Amino acid sequence: MDFGQNVFLVERICGICSFIHALCYCQGIEKLMDVEVPPRARYLRVIWSELHRMQSHHLWLGLLADAFGYESLFMQFWRNRERLMDIFERTAGSRVIISTCAIGGVRRDISPENLQYILDELVVIQKTLDDAVDVVLNDRTIRARTVGKGVLTAKQALELGAVGPVLRGSGVAVDARTEGFAAYGELGIEPVTEEAGDSYARTKVRARECYQSLDLVRRAIERLPDGDIAVRPRGRPDGRTVSRVEQPRGELFYFMGADGSARLDRLRIRTPTFANVPPLVAMLPGCEMADVPVITLSIDPCISCTER
Amino acid sequence: MMLSRVLSNLFSRPATRPFPKTSREPVEGYRGAVEFSQEECVFCGACALRCPANAIEVDRPAKTLKFDLFKCIHCACCAEACKRGCVQLRSAYHPPVYQKPEFEFSGAPVLAAEASPATE
Numbered sequence: 001m002d003f004g005q006n007v008f009l010v011e012r013i014c015g016i017c018s019f020i021h022a023l024c025y026c027q028g029i030e031k032l033m034d035v036e037v038p039p040r041a042r043y044l045r046v047i048w049s050e051l052h053r054m055q056s057h058h059l060w061l062g063l064l065a066d067a068f069g070y071e072s073l074f075m076q077f078w079r080n081r082e083r084l085m086d087i088f089e090r091t092a093g094s095r096v097i098i099s100t101c102a103i104g105g106v107r108r109d110i111s112p113e114n115l116q117y118i119l120d121e122l123v124v125i126q127k128t129l130d131d132a133v134d135v136v137l138n139d140r141t142i143r144a145r146t147v148g149k150g151v152l153t154a155k156q157a158l159e160l161g162a163v164g165p166v167l168r169g170s171g172v173a174v175d176a177r178t179e180g181f182a183a184y185g186e187l188g189i190e191p192v193t194e195e196a197g198d199s200y201a202r203t204k205v206r207a208r209e210c211y212q213s214l215d216l217v218r219r220a221i222e223r224l225p226d227g228d229i230a231v232r233p234r235g236r237p238d239g240r241t242v243s244r245v246e247q248p249r250g251e252l253f254y255f256m257g258a259d260g261s262a263r264l265d266r267l268r269i270r271t272p273t274f275a276n277v278p279p280l281v282a283m284l285p286g287c288e289m290a291d292v293p294v295i296t297l298s299i300d301p302c303i304s305c306t307e308r
Numbered sequence: 309m310m311l312s313r314v315l316s317n318l319f320s321r322p323a324t325r326p327f328p329k330t331s332r333e334p335v336e337g338y339r340g341a342v343e344f345s346q347e348e349c350v351f352c353g354a355c356a357l358r359c360p361a362n363a364i365e366v367d368r369p370a371k372t373l374k375f376d377l378f379k380c381i382h383c384a385c386c387a388e389a390c391k392r393g394c395v396q397l398r399s400a401y402h403p404p405v406y407q408k409p410e411f412e413f414s415g416a417p418v419l420a421a422e423a424s425p426a427t428e
Contacts, residue, residue, distance in 0.1 A: 005360035008383050079323050086335075093339040093397075099383045107388075108337075131313075 002262040003029055003237055004103055013269065014304040015096045016056045017247045019048045022101035027181060028243030028256045029103050033235060038228040041105035042183040046220045047118075048092065048100060049182065049245075050213040054125075055084040056248035057206045057213075060300050061136060064203060067297050068142060073135055080128045083121050090114055105230025115221050126214055133207045146200035150283035150295035153197055162279040163272045164250020165209065166299050169202035171195040176246035187219055199298040206300070209248075236260050247272050249300050273305035338399035339382045342375065345394040346413045349373060355386035355395055371415030378408050 001009060010025045011018040023045055030037060037045075062077030085095045091110050092098035100108050110118075136142060152162065157170040167174055168191055175191035177184045192208045194201035237258035245252050250272030257266035276299040283295050325332065334340070351373060353366040363379035364386060366372070386395040 001360060005358075005385075008360045008381060089335050089338060093337050093384070094382065097381075099339075107384075 003258065003264050004233075006264065006267070007102060008097075008099060010269070011097050011099060011101075013271070014302060016059060016302065017052055017249070017252075018097045019052045019101060020245055020247045020252065022099075023049060023182065024243050024245040024252050024254050025256075026101050026103050027245065028241050028254050029237050029258075030233075031241050031243065032237035032239050032256070032258055033103075033233050035104050035231060035233050037105050038231060039183070039225045040109075040227045041229045043220050043224045044106045044110060044229065045101065045182040046184060046187065047110070047217055047224075048088075048098065048106075050216045050220070051084055051087060051118075053248045054210055054213040054217075055081050055088075057210045058084065058129075060206060060248075060297075061132070061203075061210075064142075064294075064297060065136065067294055068145065070135075070142075073132060076128065076132045080125055080132070083125050087118055087121055090117065102230060104233045105228070107230070109229050115224070119218065119221060122214055122217065126211075129210055129214075133210070137204060137207060143200065145291065145294055146203060146298070147196075147198060149199045149287060149291045150298055151196070151198045152279055152283050156282050157197070157279060160278040160282055161275050162250075163275045164247065164300075165202050165205040166250065166276050166279055168193045169205045170197035174251075176244050176251045179244070181245060183220065187216060187223070189216070199295055202298045236262060237264070240266075249273055249302060249305060250275060269308060271302075271305040271308055273299070273302045274308055276301075277306065334399040336399060339384045339397045340400045341398045341402045342377070342380060342382070342386070343396050343398055344373065344375065344411070344413065345396070348392050348394040349413075350392065351415065352391075354389040354391065358385040358389040360385060373413055375411040376408075377402060377411065 007022050007025060011022045013021050029035075058077050058081035062074045062081065065071075065073035065077060088098050089095045091114050092100045092108060100106050152166065152170050154170045154172050156162075157167050157172055162170065163174075171193055173191040173193050175189065177189050178191060180186075189212075192205050192212055194204050237256075238260040240255070240257040243254040243256070252272060253270040255266070255268040256264055259265045280296060280299050280301075283298075284292065287295060351366055351368055351371045353368055356362075356364040356366040356373075360383060361379045361381045363376045363381075365374040365376075382397065384397050387397055389395075
């Protein structure tokens, strides 16, 4: 596989955040090859990234409801998630591994009709989300099982290298998107944080991030510039670099080395769940046995993420 | 709120579709079944070169093309690479099969595997 074909390989690391893996890889290679990505491609990358974040958080919120035995609520979240998957199918041509990111830009454009379709769907998605999130955040049973459970202080979170909603749930405002990759710099983003550091705070961060993503997609569509969607990269990558992006579960980190040949010399990937395992070990001591599944779930563990 | 949800769920249609009876309208632009146009192909090998999964094998001197459906990842790189538009991805699924079919054709268009799903 050459460096361009690797995009399809890294996408398959995780199906839930496949686009963001490809984005991280492409940004690293673009840095090595000095490729300037056209503005429209950068905005399209934000749209697909945020839709991926939303569907991942929907999936997780559904699983949380399922962990409490709230089957109906689980179905509500997953039914809403289906709408997001349909958006991928219509705009990218595939539901899970969307394969739209490429070195130098994106492989597909979104037509004006499909942009309107996304906006229309987002209205329905937001309405269902309002109802379902209201139950997750205010239900007495869920609150009793999450508030004050699995507390991680800000100091512990930083020391143990927590990332993503686990870190932000402890009140640390760190989000790789604030560094402004793709079009995040132009769109502007404020990290979502909660102070408490318990399972409830992490749930609330993810629920609020769904709304943040809704807002980002709407603003990206509104400000989507015209023009090319990709540039053809010339030559081959040479050198070593790192690339960081924000995944639904936290910061994703790629280290890549190339020696000027068609194949990469080295590729090291650090996924967010892997970074969130040490904080999980710090959350568990002293908790009740029945709370272990919910606390474990609160870091949003992804097996394909952990298996590096 | 609870009562209105219960009532609406009682009287609304199900959210799911009774699949074999009613199937969904195919979505335009879906990367589905891979189709080769045998008459147009000049066996240049561009599709095989770009394929990340090595699902296509082209023998230029012998003028043959082999396509392994079970290796294909439906990325549409072959369709992008083909200058003559011989490879296309239809917005439909490949039908399920009992055996692993291999689609093959040569300069004089001949189908090696009969009833290959890629040609249906």
